[in-house]
Amino acid sequence: MDLINIKNLFFKYQKTEVLENVNLTIKDDDFLAIIGPNGGGKSTLLKLILGLLPLQSGTIEKNIENNQVGYVPQNTNLNIDFPITALEVVLMGHISSKKRLFGYSKDEISCAIESLNQVGMKDFANKKIGDLSGGQRQRVFIARALCSNPKIMLLDEPTASIDVQGQQEIYELLRELNKSICIVVVSHDLSILLNYAKNVAHINRSLVYHSLAEVQKNVTLADDHLCEVELLSALGKTQICCNHVH
């Protein structure tokens, strides 16, 4: 099933064109990697899908409710001094239900703890968010997105400023989650990402879409050596051709 259908999308900040005629379909079992240079429009596309930025031209058709879209923002390292526990961060993820006079309901708390359990962070529920490591904090933010039972989860640079070990763990977790929900990751960590993603969208103003099975076939043709730089530039072109010799 198609969850999201983007057609002829254009977007500018003041006079700078950021997205140009973007077309993209996201299926319900997809693990989509969105890659591309800085300022290429990756985060802008994500924010348009979420509705954090207003549509200027083109359409984004969603076959799901807005609150079934989970979101893990970039820069989870901001606001580290804030006095808030991991559990409270996850509790933010609940869809605003009936107003209570004070505090959180038992259901909300047990659901939040279940989300933390799912990402392996249950034991850290009452820790201050700033005392966790970057990777642990990222898991908490994934748990917050899980709290609303999303059909699709959008993650903006989830492994920026996390060590390699932590990055791998995050992607393992996403692969696990991908069994039941659609995952869309904006990222720079190309080499790791390509082991997990099913499809790749390269954005540099315009979008080029690749099914990863096809990319890997072409890459292995070259020789045993995988050149990340070359791969990145290849993904930016519509045609993939890898016969560079080192």
Place this chain on the structure above:
Amino acid sequence: MFEILQYSFIQNALIAGILISIAAGIIGTLVVVNKITFLTGGIAHSAYGGIGIAIFLGIPVLFGATVFAVLTAIIIAIITLKNRSRIDAIIGMMWASGMAIGIIFVDLTPGYNVDLMSYLFGSIIAVSSEDIIYMTLLDIFIISIVVYFYKEILSVSYDSEFASLRGINVKFFYTLILILSALCVVAAIKAVGLILVIALLTIPTYLAETFATKLSSMMIISSILATMFTISGLVVSYFYDISSGASIIMVAVVALGVVKLIKYKK
């Protein structure tokens, strides 16, 4: 030393100090975590415009300052929500123009020789029973709002983008936090004055941040610390005959220095 408690002006000063400390602990926490200390400073100084107008019109000063400060808070909220990157210039303008309005209106008031210093630096010894009633009502108002909207205020303060995705009206709560700060600042003017109020909002909170894991516990710890500083500052000011506002702040500064030194040695 307990014989000083017989004087009713000392009793009033102590009660006012505690009431203001409670408000300063709660609001100071919101101000510090939202990083709007200087926005609040701007509101505090522009409140002087309200004081001047109130003196000119012959209406209660606290009332004039409240109305003016709340209006300033709303204007600042509207402007900063539209253009966040110009915050510092806007604060500077509001800050100075509010004070200018106040001074002009005091000048225009015939035969009135206002003690400007008592508003700038506070005179908690001169707190009246009406002031105490006003402060009590204000505390009740602030506590009820913060308790009722705790979840929303927490979400907006921690991650406003995510809060808006969850259907929380971020602009409303941002404005609400600024209005609450304006009310708190006006109440604190009597005790520590509008120049020193920023220290009462930030020092206890900054200290509490090192101990608190939750926003609510940070508010409670800040209120307790602010109360301790206010009472010891009052005692110091009585025995050494120095300004109450300044001695309250200096007690807080010394406590901050000691705690930071102990932490640093560890």
